[in-house]
Amino acid sequence: MNLIDIILLGIALGIDCLVVSFSQGLIFNCNRVKNSLNLAIIMGLFQGLMPVIGYIGTHSLYDFLVPFSKWIVFGIFFILGAKFIAEAFTIKEESIQCIGLKCLIGLGVATSIDALVSGVTIRLTGANLLLACVIIGIASFVMSMAGFWSGNFVKNMPSKYLEITGGVILILLAVKAVI
Numbered sequence: 344m345n346l347i348d349i350i351l352l353g354i355a356l357g358i359d360c361l362v363v364s365f366s367q368g369l370i371f372n373c374n375r376v377k378n379s380l381n382l383a384i385i386m387g388l389f390q391g392l393m394p395v396i397g398y399i400g401t402h403s404l405y406d407f408l409v410p411f412s413k414w415i416v417f418g419i420f421f422i423l424g425a426k427f428i429a430e431a432f433t434i435k436e437e438s439i440q441c442i443g444l445k446c447l448i449g450l451g452v453a454t455s456i457d458a459l460v461s462g463v464t465i466r467l468t469g470a471n472l473l474l475a476c477v478i479i480g481i482a483s484f485v486m487s488m489a490g491f492w493s494g495n496f497v498k499n500m501p502s503k504y505l506e507i508t509g510g511v512i513l514i515l516l517a518v519k520a521v522i
Contacts (some may be wrong), residue, residue, distance in 0.1 A: 344464070344465065344468040344469075344470035344475070346474075348468075348470075348516060348519070349470060349474065349475045349478050349479075349513075350361070350478055350482070351512050351516060351518065352461060352464075352475070352478075352479065353475075353479040353481070353482030354486070355424075355510075355512040355516070356390055356455075356457055356458050356461060356479055356482070356483060356513065357390065357461055357479070357482040357485070357486035357487070358482075358486070358508065359454040360386040360387075360390060360483045360486050360487040360490065361385075361393065361459065361486040361487065361489060361490035362490065363382075363450055363453075363454055363487075363490070364379070364382055364386065364486070364487040364488070364489075364491040364494070365490035365493060365494045365512070366491030366494065367490075367491055367494065367511065368490060368491040368492060368493065368494020369494040370494075372378035372450070374442065375491075375492075378491070379447040379487075379488055379491040379492060380488075381386045381447060382447060382487055383483075383484045383485075383487035383488045383491065384439050385447040385448065385450065385451040386396035386450070386451060386454060386455075386483045386487040387445045387456065387480040387481065387483045387484030388480065388485065389451035389452060389458070389483075390451075390455045390461070390479050390480055390482075390483035391458075391477065391479050391480020391481075391483065392455075392476065392480075393455040393456070393458040393459040393462065394458050394459065394461050394462035394465055394472070394475060394479060395462060395472065396459050396462060396472055396475060397459045397460055397461065397462020397463045397465070397466070398462040398463070398465055398466045398472050399457075399462075400462070400463070401462065401466040401467065402466065412467035412468070414519040414521065415463070415464075415521050416464045416467055416468060416517070416521075417517045417518070417520045418517070419460055419461070419463060419464050419517075419522045421514055421517035421518075424510040424511065424512070424515075424516075424517060425510065425514070426457075426510070427512035428507050428511070428514075429501035429510075431504070431507045431510070432503060440475040444477055453476060454483075458479060458483075460502055461479075464520075468520070479520055483506045487514065510517065
């Protein structure tokens with residue numbers, strides 16, 4: 344994985360943060376600065392730290408996985424991309440109206456499962472873990488802030504197009520892994 348691939352991965356993973364934060368931006372009318380910062384910090388932290396768990400978990404299986412690494416990377420990115428696209432067409436409940444610590448942690452974990460799995464691909468492609476985690480965390484923070492603040496201004500924009508974009512980026516990374 345080169346720098347551009349890592350940036351694209353960060354953007355694709357940050358799409359979930361943007362969508363969740365967008366919905367939160369639609370809900371909250373007071374304490375918006377505090378709520379947006381808390382949400383963006385949690386999203387950035389979880390998205391930035393979860394790849395470490397996937398990376399470490401892969402370490403013990405590294406020698407076994409290396410011969411199949413490009414196909415594993417392809418499979419992971421392709422499945423994540425297809426998942427993003429499929430989720431774009433599912434009906435979601437927009438009833439989350441909390442921004443307390445428990446809610447923030449729940450949102451952070453829920454949006455970062457894909458980032459955990461991406462840690463496997465970071466390990467298998469030999470990418471720099473620290474660089475990848477920093478880029479993913481920053482992209483998630485920025486996209487979370489952008490989502491939150493645009494929620495009030497872009498109320499009619501369907502989030503499914505953002506999820507489809509994230510899915511397409513991941514599928515393109517999957518294809519690039521085997522080429």
